[in-house]
Amino acid sequence: MRTRHRPPERGADRRQTLEISIEESFTGALCAIVVPRRAPCVQCDGSGKETLSVSQLCPSCGGTGRLRAPAGLVRCPDCDGRGYRSACPCSVCAGSGEQTIERTLEVRIPAGVVDDDELRLAGEGDPHANPGHPPGDLRLRIRLAPHPLFRRDGRDLILQRPVSALRLLIGGTIRVPHPAGLRSLRIEPGLAHPRSLRIAGAGFPARAKWPAGDLVVEFEPLLPHSPDTALHDLIDQLDRALAASADHHFPELARWEADWLNEH
Numbered sequence: 313m314r315t316r317h318r319p320p321e322r323g324a325d326r327r328q329t330l331e332i333s334i335e336e337s338f339t340g341a342l343c344a345i346v347v348p349r350r351a352p353c354v355q356c357d358g359s360g361k362e363t364l365s366v367s368q369l370c371p372s373c374g375g376t377g378r379l380r381a382p383a384g385l386v387r388c389p390d391c392d393g394r395g396y397r398s399a400c401p402c403s404v405c406a407g408s409g410e411q412t413i414e415r416t417l418e419v420r421i422p423a424g425v426v427d428d429d430e431l432r433l434a435g436e437g438d439p440h441a442n443p444g445h446p447p448g449d450l451r452l453r454i455r456l457a458p459h460p461l462f463r464r465d466g467r468d469l470i471l472q473r474p475v476s477a478l479r480l481l482i483g484g485t486i487r488v489p490h491p492a493g494l495r496s497l498r499i500e501p502g503l504a505h506p507r508s509l510r511i512a513g514a515g516f517p518a519r520a521k522w523p524a525g526d527l528v529v530e531f532e533p534l535l536p537h538s539p540d541t542a543l544h545d546l547i548d549q550l551d552r553a554l555a556a557s558a559d560h561h562f563p564e565l566a567r568w569e570a571d572w573l574n575e576h
């Protein structure tokens with residue numbers, strides 16, 4: 313006959329949610345978490361009863377040891393028919409024999425954890441009813457707190473960045489916030505339309521089998537508000553210069569004017 317070695321039965325696993333910030337997901341963090349645990353009541357040692365110094369008349373049966381029931385008189389279960397009692401329900405645990413103890417655990421959160429990842433802390437779950445058996449595990453489900461700027465898509469980090477339409481047109485260097493600190497990014501010249509820039513590997517950090525994500529900056533081009541006189545003149549000059557070679561700089565505009573402003 314074959315015998316199989318089985319590990320001893322363990323206590324139940326305990327599930328809790330831990331909310332962390334996006335910044336903590338990037339850098340990793342040390343978090344203090346409070347874990348409630350059912351434990352035997354220290355007041356009554358788990359019996360649920362408190363011994364009275366002086367015996368009392370049983371409050372349930374009034375000392376008769378009997379209770380009236382539809383089938384007739386029955387023995388009072390609270391005093392076992394004796395009519396008096398020498399113990400009452402424990403005032404700390406209300407007779408349950410258990411109390412909730414809160415423990416604080418320091419948990420190291422590795423960099424790169426994201427929503428719905430689970431960290432398993434061996435032996436930090438509920439105890440087994442039999443003290444000879446090991447306790448269960450604590451399973452921490454991670455939740456990322458909403459962030460006013462950053463969004464997550466898989467392991468990509470996305471943010472929207474307002475930018476001068478002129479800068480977007482001619483390109484240059486621009487600063488963007490990042491959970492691990494400010495970064496300077498190079499914008500290539502191009503259309504001043506909303507467009508995005510993707511920096512490979514600058515998203516959520518790699519963890520286990522998942523490689524690091526990308527940083528995606530979505531540019532929102534803006535034109536200046538209420539230009540003053542000096543700026544007005546500069547823009548006027550610029551617009552005239554552009555109009556002079558509209559075929560090259562404004563092909564759609566040049567085509568429209570050729571179609572609709574031609575008087576021959």
Ligand SMILES: [Zn+2]
Binds near residue numbers: 355358359407408
């Ligand atoms: Zn108690």
Ligand SMILES: [Zn+2]
Binds near residue numbers: 370374388394396
């Ligand atoms: Zn009684």
